[in-house]
Amino acid sequence: MQPTKVAVIGCGRIANEGHLPAYRTAADAGLCTLVGICDVIPERAQQTARQYNTQAFEAVEDMITETQPEVVSITTMPSSHHHLTLHALNAGCHVLCEKPVAMNLSEAEEMVEAAEHAGRLLSICFEYRYWDESVYLYNRIAAGDLGPVHALRTWGGSIYGFPTITSFHRQASAGRGVLDHWTIHNIDLALWLLGNPEPLTASAFCHQRLARYPAGLGPSLNTIKPEAVDPEIEDFAMGFVRVEGGTVITVEANWLQPPSDRPEGWELLAERGAASISPLRVWHDHDDKWIDATPPPGTLAPCDYRMERLITGFLQALRAGKPAPVSGAEILRIQRLMDALYESAARGHEVVVTPTPLNPTEQK
């Protein structure tokens, strides 16, 4: 089988730190070949193209017409995900798009519909699902080893982690803040671990600490102008979600965390056990004593944030004629939930997360 022809839209941080190194690894394995990259900043595209020995373009349209890629990775900010996805799908490409999916549910719906109409794969970069610890815990829960899960709490963010890239400061390009740009990963992993239950209600609180205490930016105060950050870009959020089956999820998002040995994690309580990720711990509550059922150290790889597994997984799914790793139903579910969390924060009360009817062909 010939290597799959891949092109990357956007040559910013996640393209250079995630997608491009991962495509290089996949190319070394004979899975793909990088036929072009583009960026609206031409120097950026040219510099990255030299590094990856490929063609540079300024316009997506030119790149797709000239290089005829089979796969397009979209690594731009969410304000362009909708139109770039539609353009790539209409040109016959399969699309791997960065999170957050889109600016809102109606954009996400059009993206999913366009992929179905074109008969092409559309997937989203939720790389946490590929961690050894995630897969291990997913299998434990699915096998029923811990019994039904009744609560899962997750948190994410970083210490002095407010992004310095100015497009993250603008509602027009970023849409929203830390919940959408970081903790969407935590929420996606939580839903996936639980077997993709439908969210029923959402409640959230969003806060922008930097507007009140700019010094909280720490060293980034040298590069970020607090007065130029839109008020809609929250740096802290707290959410509470009820999902079908009776499980509750709490989520905490913070770009300005205090020092912590564990800036990100997942902890769940089940009827007959408990577990965590990052680091992985598994406990069985058995005959009046808690039994540590954690796999021995060194059995599983620690969580890492590289994109190799995700990119390889996407290419392998495509080449094997399998569905997209993140299904259309999952894409709509997470976008619907993110919109509901922000709506709740704006309204100051819990909101119902209304599920749209599933297309029978969509997998759960």
Ligand SMILES: NC(=O)c1ccc[n+]([C@@H]2O[C@H](COP(=O)([O-])OP(=O)(O)OC[C@H]3O[C@@H](n4cnc5c(N)ncnc54)[C@H](O)[C@@H]3O)[C@@H](O)[C@H]2O)c1
């Ligand atoms: N999956 C992850 O773990 C992860 C990590 C970091 C960022 N991200 C996501 O990736 C996205 C991009 O983040 P980033 O930090 O790389 O931003 P960035 O600003 O560094 O990169 C975006 C690049 O896209 C270019 N661009 C914008 N519009 C374009 C267009 N129409 N055509 C071609 N190029 C265009 C910009 O010039 C820029 O170089 C965000 O949605 C962010 O949330 C995901």
